[in-house]
Amino acid sequence: MPFLTQLADVARRTGSPVTEVAGWRTRGHGPQPEVQGVVCHHTAGPAGGGDYPSLAVVRDGRPGLDGPLSHFGLGRSGRIYVIAAGRCWHNAPSTSPWHDNSSSLGIEAENNGTQPWPAAQRESYVRLCAELCREFKLPASRVKAHREVNTAKPDPHSIDMNDFRASVAAIIKAGPGAFWTEELVRNLPVIRLGDDNYDVKTVRGCLFARGHVPPAAYADLPGGLRAWLESTVADEGLMALVSAFQQARGLGADGVVGPETWPPLLRV
Numbered sequence: 001m002p003f004l005t006q007l008a009d010v011a012r013r014t015g016s017p018v019t020e021v022a023g024w025r026t027r028g029h030g031p032q033p034e035v036q037g038v039v040c041h042h043t044a045g046p047a048g049g050g051d052y053p054s055l056a057v058v059r060d061g062r063p064g065l066d067g068p069l070s071h072f073g074l075g076r077s078g079r080i081y082v083i084a085a086g087r088c089w090h091n092a093p094s095t096s097p098w099h100d101n102s103s104s105l106g107i108e109a110e111n112n113g114t115q116p117w118p119a120a121q122r123e124s125y126v127r128l129c130a131e132l133c134r135e136f137k138l139p140a141s142r143v144k145a146h147r148e149v150n151t152a153k154p155d156p157h158s159i160d161m162n163d164f165r166a167s168v169a170a171i172i173k174a175g176p177g178a179f180w181t182e183e184l185v186r187n188l189p190v191i192r193l194g195d196d197n198y199d200v201k202t203v204r205g206c207l208f209a210r211g212h213v214p215p216a217a218y219a220d221l222p223g224g225l226r227a228w229l230e231s232t233v234a235d236e237g238l239m240a241l242v243s244a245f246q247q248a249r250g251l252g253a254d255g256v257v258g259p260e261t262w263p264p265l266l267r268v
């Protein structure tokens with residue numbers, strides 16, 4: 001099995017916001033030999049510090065253990081961080097042949113080890129496991145807590161794994177695309193002038209796909225259309241196109257991509 005460069009696409013199928021951490025496609029302790037299971041962890045990171053303060057540790061490792069430590073990070077908001085496509089040091093020694101480092105994918109969810117799990121994070125956790133099972137043709141029973149496959153570990157704390165696996169199984173049974181709902185679209189982040197994040201690229205791609213990006217918008221860019229589509233910055237040029245799109249659809253032309261603008265942007 002090669003580096004698993006499909007992991008970001010798999011993550012996006014959850015409907016959760018996704019951050020591709022720079023360099024993830026070639027990050028790993030060699031390629032991932034196989035995927036027979038999924039192991040759920042908590043980071044035991046700080047109690048505060050934002051959405052995913054453990055990113056640097058999971059990506060780069062800690063004294064005595066080189067990174068990457070897991071394929072995915074899961075923020076408190078439910079945002080999925082795609083960190084590595086190759087093998088990660090997340091479970092050794094394993095009591096299960098399907099859940100050692102060479103055979104399984106790791107998810108490190110931000111939690112200090114005692115604090116309650118936010119509903120959005122827990123929901124995203126289940127969905128990510130379900131999409132991974134679907135991608136690698138695994139039953140929900142192959143999703144394990146770290147503590148179930150390593151006797152020395154306590155994580156992830158307080159999650160009833162039988163309950164968790166039942167939720168995963170229900171999603172697998174519901175079929176692909178079960179979460180591409182209006183509610184999810186409406187809950188996408190609001191994009192304003194000056195924002196700089198991955199969701200801005202989605203706005204650019206959708207505007208282009210809907211025919212709302214005239215060649216003049218990128219004619220003067222050294223990288224042309226490709227560079228324009230790749231930019232994560234919500235600059236004035238982009239937001240003017242958003243306003244024009246809103247006007248064309250009879251929406252309030254406020255130049256902000258919010259709950260009224262995302263649905264027509266994302267639908268044909």
Ligand SMILES: [Zn+2]
Binds near residue numbers: 041090153
């Ligand atoms: Zn763990």
